[in-house]
Structures are given as C-alpha cells and as structure tokens.
Amino acid sequence: xxxxxxxxxxxxxxxxxxLSACGGSAGGEASSAAGPEPDGAGSSDELYVYNWGxxxxxxxxxxxxxxxxxxxxxxxxxxxxEMYPIIEAGAVTYDVVCPSDYMxxxxxxxxxxxxxxxENVPNVDQIDPAYMEMAQSFDPDNKYSVPxxxxxxxxxxxxxxxxELGVAPPAKWADLWDEKLSGEILMQxxxxxxxxxxxxxxxxxxNSTDEDELQxxxxxxxxxxPLVQAYVIDQVRDKMIGGEAAVGVIYSGEMLYIQEEVANxxxxxxxxxxxxxxxxxxWLDSWVIPKNAKNKENAEKWIxxxxxxxxxxxxxxxxxxxTPNKGAFDLLDExxxxxxxxxPDTESLVNCEVFRYLGDEVDGxxxxxxxxxxxx
Amino acid sequence: MSKKIxxxxxxxxxxxxxxxxxxxxxxxxxxxxxxxxTIANVASIGxxxxxxxxxLSLWLSLVSTAICLVLAYPLAMILRNRGIGRGSFIVFxxxxxxxxxxxxxxxxxQTLLEKNxxxxxxxxxxxxxxxxxxxxxxxxxxxxxxxxxxxxxLPIYNVLCKIDDDTINAARDLxxxxxxxxxxxxxxLSVPGVISGITMVFVPALTTFVISNLLGGSKILLIGxxxxxxxxxxxxxxxxxxxxxxxxxxxxxxxxxxxxxxxxGEGSAF
Numbered sequence: 054x055x056x057x058x059x060x061x062x063x064x065x066x067x068x069x070x071x072l073s074a075c076g077g078s079a080g081g082e083a084s085s086a087a088g089p090e091p092d093g094a095g096s097s098d099e100l101y102v103y104n105w106g107x108x109x110x111x112x113x114x115x116x117x118x119x120x121x122x123x124x125x126x127x128x129x130x131x132x133x134x135e136m137y138p139i140i141e142a143g144a145v146t147y148d149v150v151c152p153s154d155y156m157x158x159x160x161x162x163x164x165x166x167x168x169x170x171x172e173n174v175p176n177v178d179q180i181d182p183a184y185m186e187m188a189q190s191f192d193p194d195n196k197y198s199v200p201x202x203x204x205x206x207x208x209x210x211x212x213x214x215x216x217e218l219g220v221a222p223p224a225k226w227a228d229l230w231d232e233k234l235s236g237e238i239l240m241q242x243x244x245x246x247x248x249x250x251x252x253x254x255x256x257x258x259x260n261s262t263d264e265d266e267l268q269x270x271x272x273x274x275x276x277x278x279p280l281v282q283a284y285v286i287d288q289v290r291d292k293m294i295g296g297e298a299a300v301g302v303i304y305s306g307e308m309l310y311i312q313e314e315v316a317n318x319x320x321x322x323x324x325x326x327x328x329x330x331x332x333x334x335x336w337l338d339s340w341v342i343p344k345n346a347k348n349k350e351n352a353e354k355w356i357x358x359x360x361x362x363x364x365x366x367x368x369x370x371x372x373x374x375x376t377p378n379k380g381a382f383d384l385l386d387e388x389x390x391x392x393x394x395x396x397p398d399t400e401s402l403v404n405c406e407v408f409r410y411l412g413d414e415v416d417g418x419x420x421x422x423x424x425x426x427x428x429x
Numbered sequence: 430m431s432k433k434i435x436x437x438x439x440x441x442x443x444x445x446x447x448x449x450x451x452x453x454x455x456x457x458x459x460x461x462x463x464x465x466x467t468i469a470n471v472a473s474i475g476x477x478x479x480x481x482x483x484x485l486s487l488w489l490s491l492v493s494t495a496i497c498l499v500l501a502y503p504l505a506m507i508l509r510n511r512g513i514g515r516g517s518f519i520v521f522x523x524x525x526x527x528x529x530x531x532x533x534x535x536x537x538x539q540t541l542l543e544k545n546x547x548x549x550x551x552x553x554x555x556x557x558x559x560x561x562x563x564x565x566x567x568x569x570x571x572x573x574x575x576x577x578x579x580x581x582x583l584p585i586y587n588v589l590c591k592i593d594d595d596t597i598n599a600a601r602d603l604x605x606x607x608x609x610x611x612x613x614x615x616x617x618l619s620v621p622g623v624i625s626g627i628t629m630v631f632v633p634a635l636t637t638f639v640i641s642n643l644l645g646g647s648k649i650l651l652i653g654x655x656x657x658x659x660x661x662x663x664x665x666x667x668x669x670x671x672x673x674x675x676x677x678x679x680x681x682x683x684x685x686x687x688x689x690x691x692x693x694g695e696g697s698a699f
Contacts, residue, residue, distance in 0.1 A: 134664040283646025427650040
C-alpha cells in the first residue's frame with residue numbers, strides 16, 4: 054500500500070537526533086512542499102488531497118488541474134495510523150483522503166466522514182459492483198467511500214532458493230513455520246498484517262478479538278521469530294528481487310513491478326506469488342471526504358475524475374495495484390487481465406477477509422502483544 | 430538596545446521550534462485520550478517490554494560509546510600532533526561523509542552487510558564462508574559507531590588542540606615518560622572534550638530508531654523504536670510522548686554532567 058521508503062526516510066531523519074520532535078507530524082509535513090494552511094479560507098478553486106506515497110500518476114493531478122481549474126494541494130502519509138490523528142485533530146483540513154478499509158470504518162464510527170453526494174460522482178457506475186459490495190463490510194450503505202485500489206496479501210517465493218533448501222513451494226501460511234527456512238523469511242512489520250498471518254494459520258478470523266486466539270497467535274509469532282530474517286514493509290520487494298530471502302509476505306500490488314524487474318535484470322531465478330490456502334487479507338483503499346472538508350464539491354469532482362476509465366487505467370499502470378474500476382479493467386491487455394497474481398479468480402478468494410476496525414481497546418491489545426513479539 | 434533586537438528572531442525560533450514542541454510533548458505525555466491528567470504514560474516504562482527495550486538501548490549505546498571513545502582518542506591525538514596543514518585535510522576528509530544524508534549512509538551499510546552484499550561477495554570470492562552480518566545487535570552497534578564517531582572525534586580534537594605544547598614539553602623535561610604524560614597531562618586536560626563527546630554519542634545512540642530499523646531488520650526493539658511505533662503505527666501519541674519524557678531524563682542527566690565537567694564550553698564540537 055505504500056512504496057516510498059525514501060519519503061519515510063526523509064521524514065524521520067529530522068526526528069532521529071531529537072526524538073522529542075514528533076515523528077508523526079513530521080511524516081505529514083515533509084512529504085509535500087506546500088502544506089495546507091490551518092485556517093485556509095474555503096475558496097472554491099482549491100482541493101486538499103491526502104494520499105499514500107506513490108499512489109497516483111502525477112500526470113493525473115496535472116490533468117485534473119487543467120481540466121477543472123482547481124488547484125490541488127497534495128500531501129502524503131505512510132500509514133493509516135499516522136493519517137488518523139491528523140484528520141481527527143482537524144488542525145489541517147483535507148478535502149479528500151484515501152484510507153484503507155478498517156480505518157474508514159473507524160472514521161465512520163467516530164463521525165469523521167461526510168456522506169458523498171453521488172449525484173456529483175456519476176462515474177461511480179464504473180466501479181465493479183463486486184467491490185461496492187466488498188466495501189459494505191466497512192461502509193454498510195456505500196455512503197461514505199468510493200473504492201480506489203484493492204489487493205491481497207500473499208507469499209512471494211524464490212523458486213531456485215527453495216530448491217537449494219529442499220523445501221517445496223509454500224501453499225499455506227503454516228509453511229512459514231518450516232525450520233528449514235531459518236533466516237530466509239521476510240515478514241510484514243505491521244501489527245495487523247503480522248497477526249493476520251498467525252491467526253489465519255491457526256484457522257481463526259483475522260478480525261479476532263478472542264483473548265485465547267490472540268495469545269496463541271502471539272506465541273506462534275514468537276516461535277517463528279528465530280526463523281525470520283527481518284520484519285520489513287516496503288523492502289520485501291527489493292530484498293526478494295535481490296535474492297536476499299527465500300520467502301516473503303507481500304502485497305499483491307507489487308507483483309507487476311517484480312515480474313517486470315526480474316525479466317529486465319535477467320535473473321537466474323523466478324519469483325512466484327501464491328495466495329495461501331487458509332485465506333488472507335483482502336484489502337480495499339477508498340476515497341472518503343472528511344466531515345470538516347472545506348471544498349466538498351471539489352472533492353466529489355476529484356473522485357469522479359479518478360473513476361473515469363482512462364484515468365483509472367493510467368493510475369493502474371503507474372501504481373500497479375489492482376483497480377476495482379470495471380471500465381479501466383476492460384481497457385487492459387488480455388494478458389494482464391488474466392495475470393492471476395494481479396487479478397486473482399474470485400474462487401481463490403473464498404477464505405479471504407477484509408480487515409475491520411476492532412475498537413481502540415482491542416487495537417491496544419494487538420499493539421501490546423506485538424510489542425511482546427518484537428521485544429522477545 | 431539594538432543588540433537585543435537582533436536576538437528577537439532567535440527568540441521567536443526558540444519559542445516556535447523548541448519550547449512549543451516540548452510543551453506539546455509534556456502535554457501529551459501527561460494526559461490520556463480524553464485529555465485528563467494521568468501519569469500512566471510515563472509509568473508504562475515499567476512494563477516488561479519497555480524495560481527490556483530500554484535496557485537494550487542503554488546497553489547498545491554504552492557499548493557504541495565505549496568503542497567510539499577507544500577509536501576517537503588516538504585519532505584525535507594523531508590529528509593534533511600532525512599540526513594544522515595536513516591535520517586539517519584529514520579533519521576535512523573526516524567531516525566529508527557528514528555532508529551526506531545520515532540515512533543514505535546507513536542504507537549503504539545495509540548493502541554492504543546483506544547476505545548477498547558487498548562484504549559477503551568479497552568473502553565468497555576468496556572462498557571464505559559467508560557471514561550473517563545484518564539484522565544482529567552487532568550490526569546496530571556498527572551503525573551507531575559509524576554514524577556518531579565524528580561527534581566523538583571533533584570535541585576531543587578541539588580540546589587537544591588547545592593544550593599548549595609547552596605544557597607537554599615541561600612534563601617531558603621533568604622526566605615524565607610517554608605513558609605518564611598521556612595519563613597525567615593529556616588525559617586530565619582533555620576531560621571536557623571526552624565528556625562532551627560521550628554525551629554527543631550516547632544521547633543520539635540511545636534514542637535512535639532508524640539504525641535499529643535498517644540494520645536490525647526490526648527484530649531488535651529499542652526504546653526509540655517503541656516510541657516511533659506509538660506515533661506512526663499505534664496512533665497513541667500520549668504513550669509515545671510519555672516514553673519520550675522518560676528518555677528526556679537521560680538527556681537532562683547528560684546535560685548536567687556536561688555542565689559539571691565542561692564549564693567553559695571548551696569541549697564543543699565545532
């Protein structure tokens with residue numbers, strides 16, 4: 054969901070020497086040249102966009118500005134958790150934001166979002182109804198959000214390296230506990246994603262709030278830790294391409310880039326992506342409008358613009374994360390449409406779930422358990 | 430009067446970028462989600478995970494500081510004894526990497542230490558067994574020493590430069606041998622620089638989270654990582670601030686130490 058390590062890097066470097074400078078807001082400020090004014094006048098020719106790093110084709114922003122005459126102020130965030138307090142505090146008012154499923158649910162529950170006036174977003178028809186349905190797991194009446202990108206989390210593996218180790222290609226999460234893979238596993242360095250792997254392995258829901266299930270998942274992650282080479286986020290991609298590890302947990306959206314890169318570099322191994330049998334995280338990032346947005350109509354224009362098939366296609370080609378836009382999908386080459394790593398069959402998604410917001414208290418429990426895993 | 434006006438921009442700077450952020454941290458650190466006063470955030474340093482992370486941070490930064498001191502002192506002596514001409518060129522070479530971003534340099538170490546990295550590449554070329562270097566506590570110490578060594582060298586070098594040659598010559602005239610001169614003359618006179626160097630290495634090493642993330646593969650949790658996670662992943666600014674306040678205690682202690690041993694600011698780095 055986020056690719057730009059360098060941005061994160063630059064944002065955090067300032068905080069390195071003086072940790073007391075707060076890392077959270079540094080991330081928001083450093084990512085863009087011009088941050089919105091805290092008390093900016095609500096003139097109608099402006100639009101404050103808050104999005105993930107590398108999550109749009111910049112050309113699309115320029116086209117939007119030229120077509121509508123609206124000036125776009127574009128800011129970036131790296132995690133949902135970093136974005137949330139900034140929207141909640143309301144010191145900076147953004148008009149349109151692109152969070153993930155469970156975070157949208159949290160924002161709805163805490164009354165931070167405005168209903169979208171779909172009369173201004175006719176192109177929402179282009180979104181495949183299947184994804185509108187999927188979105189109902191966090192936005193029950195499809196009132197607050199318009200899907201932008203979706204994907205799965207799976208296991209990426211290096212065929213040659215596994216052969217050398219004498220390990221069969223992984224097919225399920227439990228394969229990540231194989232002791233032959235010691236030092237060859239890259240895990241995701243985020244609470245929910247890491248616990249998803251362990252919970253799913255044990256046959257539990259990844260939205261589990263059951264203390265016993267969570268304790269079991271925690272113990273599994275602790276048991277797995279000696280086998281893990283590193284907990285990383287964006288680096289899984291580059292480390293796997295570089296042949297650093299045999300298996301890695303990765304977001305499906307990286308697959309197109311990886312496949313291209315492996316072909317370009319002429320490597321003597323191939324990297325394959327598999328959706329684990331036990332099921333996985335099906336995620337959806339959607340556009341929402343915060344309640345305190347000052348330019349709501351412009352935000353709707355923006356969402357409508359991004360739903361246009363040719364615009365969605367341009368964005369897909371740039372970010373390579375699967376698009377829920379039916380019109381854009383139809384414009385793609387057949388080969389790409391049939392690429393199972395990017396657009397898996399619906400049958401293979403039966404056991405998958407969408408993350409739900411579990412409440413602050415449960416979030417706190419997850420965080421504490423994760424800290425136990427990390428400090429062990 | 431006019432001189433006071435000249436100080437105004439600096440005062441504004443201090444208020445805006447030092448006092449206000451610090452006040453915010455104190456505010457967040459001492460309140461809960463509803464804004465009510467609590468010391469729970471600060472007290473949470475006592476949980477087993479936090480204690481473990483803090484001890485590990487203290488231990489790793491102590492080791493790195495000790496290594497920095499052992500490396501830096503002889504280097505500073507050599508630089509000082511070479512005199513201005515050649516010495517300043519070496520100092521220049523030494524400061525040169527500091528012009529490059531701290532993070533890029535740490536990422537470069539990643540490339541060097543990786544399993545298929547430069548060092549292991551050379552080892553396998555020589556038919557030597559490859560080593561697992563990255564994602565260990567050793568790699569983190571290496572990163573700390575590498576990044577913070579200049580902060581140890583420069584204060585010591587500055588102090589040593591201020592020691593009059595006559596003092597040394599007098600010691601030699603009076604029959605002190607090299608070891609005695611080092612222990613009885615050089616070292617006591619350079620204490621302000623050493624103390625300043627120690628704090629300038631120890632404090633950033635204690636609070637770092639980038640080095641442990643990049644070179645430790647996030648497998649080793651330092652107190653800096655805990656705080657960073659609270660801000661960027663946990664959305665819990667209150668707990669993060671509370672733990673920052675605890676870390677500030679260590680910074681205050683080191684400031685007190687500097688004030689005691691380096692009264693005239695001789696040991697400043699630049």
